[in-house]
Amino acid sequence: MVQNTRLSMRIGEIAESTTLKIDSKAKALKAEGRQVISFAAGEPNFTTPSHIVDAARAALDSPNNFRYSSATGLLEMREAIVRKTSRDSRLEVSPSQVVVTNGGKQAVYQAFQALLDPGDEVLMPSPYWTTYPEVIQLAGGVPVEVFAGTDQGFKVTVEQLESARTEATKVLLFVSPSNPTGAVYSHEEVKAIGEWALEHGLWVISDEIYQNLTYDGARAISIVEAVPELADRTILVNGVAKTYAMTGWRLGWMVGPTDVIKGAANLQSHLTSNVNNIAQRAAIAALDGPLEPIEAMRQAFERRRTVIVDALNRVNGFRCPLPQGAFYAYVDVTGALNRNIQGITARTSLELADLILSKAEVAAVPGEAFGPSGFLRFSYALDDQELIEGIQRVQDLLA
Ligand code: PMP
Numbered sequence: 001m002v003q004n005t006r007l008s009m010r011i012g013e014i015a016e017s018t019t020l021k022i023d024s025k026a027k028a029l030k031a032e033g034r035q036v037i038s039f040a041a042g043e044p045n046f047t048t049p050s051h052i053v054d055a056a057r058a059a060l061d062s063p064n065n066f067r068y069s070s071a072t073g074l075l076e077m078r079e080a081i082v083r084k085t086s087r088d089s090r091l092e093v094s095p096s097q098v099v100v101t102n103g104g105k106q107a108v109y110q111a112f113q114a115l116l117d118p119g120d121e122v123l124m125p126s127p128y129w130t131t132y133p134e135v136i137q138l139a140g141g142v143p144v145e146v147f148a149g150t151d152q153g154f155k156v157t158v159e160q161l162e163s164a165r166t167e168a169t170k171v172l173l174f175v176s177p178s179n180p181t182g183a184v185y186s187h188e189e190v191k192a193i194g195e196w197a198l199e200h201g202l203w204v205i206s207d208e209i210y211q212n213l214t215y216d217g218a219r220a221i222s223i224v225e226a227v228p229e230l231a232d233r234t235i236l237v238n239g240v241a242k243t244y245a246m247t248g249w250r251l252g253w254m255v256g257p258t259d260v261i262k263g264a265a266n267l268q269s270h271l272t273s274n275v276n277n278i279a280q281r282a283a284i285a286a287l288d289g290p291l292e293p294i295e296a297m298r299q300a301f302e303r304r305r306t307v308i309v310d311a312l313n314r315v316n317g318f319r320c321p322l323p324q325g326a327f328y329a330y331v332d333v334t335g336a337l338n339r340n341i342q343g344i345t346a347r348t349s350l351e352l353a354d355l356i357l358s359k360a361e362v363a364a365v366p367g368e369a370f371g372p373s374g375f376l377r378f379s380y381a382l383d384d385q386e387l388i389e390g391i392q393r394v395q396d397l398l399a
Contacts, residue, residue: 010138017130018369022353026363037390038363039378042179043247044327046300048282049293052244055285056278065277071269072261073100073253077280080287081253084238088211089222091231093255099265100275104209104239104252109135110264111205111235111254112171116141120170125156126371127330129179129207142168145371150321150332154181155189158196171203176220177210180370180377181330182305182323184214187221194227204234209252210326212243212294215302218324232257242326243294244286251275251283301327304380304387311391312378316398327381333367334374336398348373360393 019040026038059065072078078095085091085098101107108131116122118140124132126145133143146164148156161172174193176185185193197204204223211220224231239252254264274280305322308329312320317336320329333349342359346352353366353376367375380387 013137014134019130019365022357022363022365022369025357029357029361034361036357036361036363037382037386037393039380039382039387039390040363040365041379041381042328044242044245044297044301044381045383046245046297048245048249049286049289051289051293052246052282052286056282059278059281065281067277069274069277069280071273072265073098073275074277074280074284077284078253080284081238081255084287085236085255089208089236089255090225091222091228091236091255097255097258097261099254099261099268100280101239101252101254101268102272102275103241103250104207104237105131106268106272107237107239107252107254108132108205108207109138110267111237111256112136112139112141113267114235114260114264115139115171115203115205117170119168121166121168122171122173123161123164123169123202124173125175125178127154127178127180127367127375128173128370129175130369132173141171144169147372148183150319153321154178154183154330155185156193158192161193161196165200165202169200169202171205172197173205173207174223175207175210177214177323177325179210179326180328180365180375182326182328184218184220184324187226190221190223191226194223194230197223198227198230198233202233204230206234206236208236208238209242211238213298213301213327214325215298215305216324220325235260240283240286243297244283245297246283246286249279249282251279301380304384305329307384308378308380308387308391311388311395315391315395318398327379329378329380331376331378332374333376337374341398349375352376356394356397360397362390362393 023040026036029036078098081098116139121142121144122136124143126147136143146156146160148154206223235256240246309322319332346355349366350368364376364378
């Protein structure tokens with residue numbers, strides 16, 4: 001009660017990020033000297049490739065970088081993003097259609113702020129990334145979950161979307177590869193969904209932050225590549241964090257139609273202004289630089305993915321499909337619930353995550369953070385040795 005009067009209703013309703021909560025719990029246990037292995041974090045364990053770090057170092061010699069720059073981003077940065085968008089999303093844009101943001105997260109926030117009025121509904125495929133429903137609500141919107149489980153490879157269909165559509169639906173949120181499931185939509189699937197969105201005059205916010213992390217030769221097809229006519233109603237969200245191992249640099253962007261981008265830029269001009277110029281110089285080197293270091297990281301993820309999914313499927317009560325993208329394995333753990341495990345019975349994936357953390361000292365994020373209970377998300381962005389030992393502990397605990 002007291003808290004309600006101290007905080008605004010808007011802020012009072014925001015839930016703490018479950019992923020960060022689990023991660024800090026794991027770190028606290030580690031600080032007590034316990035041998036915790038954490039599969040909770042959503043970041044590569046690699047260090048940023050050296051040519052990118054060198055560009056940042058060189059930028060420190062140029063005092064121009066110490067001053068305010070354009071709130072929308074350095075022109076050279078936006079030009080590099082234009083090339084990257086053409087290369088990977090097959091969309092031709094101009095620098096005036098780009099805003100450089102403090103991570104993909106700010107781009108997601110601003111995209112919803114730019115599009116939503118109170119009561120507007122957003123179709124949100126579930127399991128979804130924890131941040132989406134919060135930022136949709138902060139923009140006055142209503143997230144509408146459309147759930148796709150293991151049986152459909154965690155991919156929603158046009159039929160499901162159509163039955164969730166109402167007069168109030170304004171935006172479809174699309175993300176492929178997905179966090180938390182790693183699902184990658186095929187060209188045909190993207191095209192079908194894109195054509196349906198076009199037919200109904202919907203806007204699309206397409207989160208492409210994992211677009212370069214795909215496996216088995218799969219390619220993430222941008223919705224604007226599959227349906228080019230949709231470009232006038234689509235905002236692409238992206239960033240360097242995952243592909244280039246640059247999570248801490250905080251560099252992302254949004255690309256879209258000029259009027260919407262101008263609106264988002266106006267917001268950003270009052271919110272954060274320009275992104276740190278040094279980080280922008282580094283990101284230019286990332287986007288324009290050699291692909292070998294990036295490819296080496298991608299291959300490491302591809303290899304670990306097979307290792308972890310094999311191991312997870314040997315855990316009593318776990319069922320894990322092979323994901324084609326990102327660096328997460330999303331496990332159906334319903335077979336491990338309601339069983340007596342060392343005197344404790346977990347009834348939900350939240351309770352199971354707690355049990356595994358306290359008994360096996362292994363951290364994974366429960367499905368409750370991403371939608372329905374019954375799942376655990378394991379990130380495989382950690383080194384091979386830890387990965388094998390961590391899953392072995394879970395196998396032993398649940399044997
Ligand atoms: N979108 C998705 C789906 C993500 O998983 C993340 C990071 N967890 C982001 C956007 C934002 O990434 P960042 O702000 O670090 O660029």
